[in-house]
Amino acid sequence: xxxxxxxxxxxxxxxxxxxxxxxxxNFLYIQSENNQPYFVQIKGTVYSxxxxxxxxxxxxxxxxxxxxxxxxxxxxxxxxxxxxxxxKPRGFSLKITxxxxxxxxxxxxxxxxxxxxxxxPIAGVKGEQQIQKLSEKSIEGGLELVYRVKNGTKTENxxxxxxxxxxGTTREAVVxxxxxxxxxxxxxx
Numbered sequence: 001x002x003x004x005x006x007x008x009x010x011x012x013x014x015x016x017x018x019x020x021x022x023x024x025x026n027f028l029y030i031q032s033e034n035n036q037p038y039f040v041q042i043k044g045t046v047y048s049x050x051x052x053x054x055x056x057x058x059x060x061x062x063x064x065x066x067x068x069x070x071x072x073x074x075x076x077x078x079x080x081x082x083x084x085x086x087x088k089p090r091g092f093s094l095k096i097t098x099x100x101x102x103x104x105x106x107x108x109x110x111x112x113x114x115x116x117x118x119x120x121p122i123a124g125v126k127g128e129q130q131i132q133k134l135s136e137k138s139i140e141g142g143l144e145l146v147y148r149v150k151n152g153t154k155t156e157n158x159x160x161x162x163x164x165x166x167x168g169t170t171r172e173a174v175v176x177x178x179x180x181x182x183x184x185x186x187x188x189x
Contacts, residue, residue: 027058034053037071040069042065068118079101081104092104095112134157146158
């Protein structure tokens with residue numbers, strides 16, 4: 001009797017932990033069919049896809065969701081989509097119709113979700129500039145360019161020095177083999 005109770009309690013613990021684990025492993029995955037970058041707003045949080053149009057939102061709780069879809073530089077109008085997540089992850093393919101309307105296609109059921117105009121558009125979202133030119137100045141022997149580069153949460157300043165060719169030197173221009181009819185030229189600087 002003791003072994004049956006022990007096995008039964010182990011089985012109950014296993015089922016309970018599996019139920020909790022599956023609720024925490026839900027995620028939302030969206031990919032655009034034409035590598036179009038986009039952003040979505042769910043419950044007040046804005047998520048941006050990568051440059052190839054892929055987005056993964058981990059640890060999504062079960063429930064009903066309203067997703068507002070937008071695009072950088074307002075390339076297309078925003079749309080709102082409604083869906084539910086119950087006990088398993090959801091994956092969508094973002095498709096554009098010939099009329100220029102975006103739809104979400106469920107990757108499992110192939111159901112098409114049609115968007116509607118949002119009640120509250122996404123405010124203040126724009127494509128974040130990854131590289132910004134800070135300065136360009138002539139220095140002895142060339143040109144110095146300074147850029148601010150953002151990589152994730154880290155920002156660095158990078159200085160590039162381009163040497164100038166000395167005055168009076170002669171260089172030979174390289175001609176592509178595809179243009180054999182063009183003679184090589186000598187350039188004097």
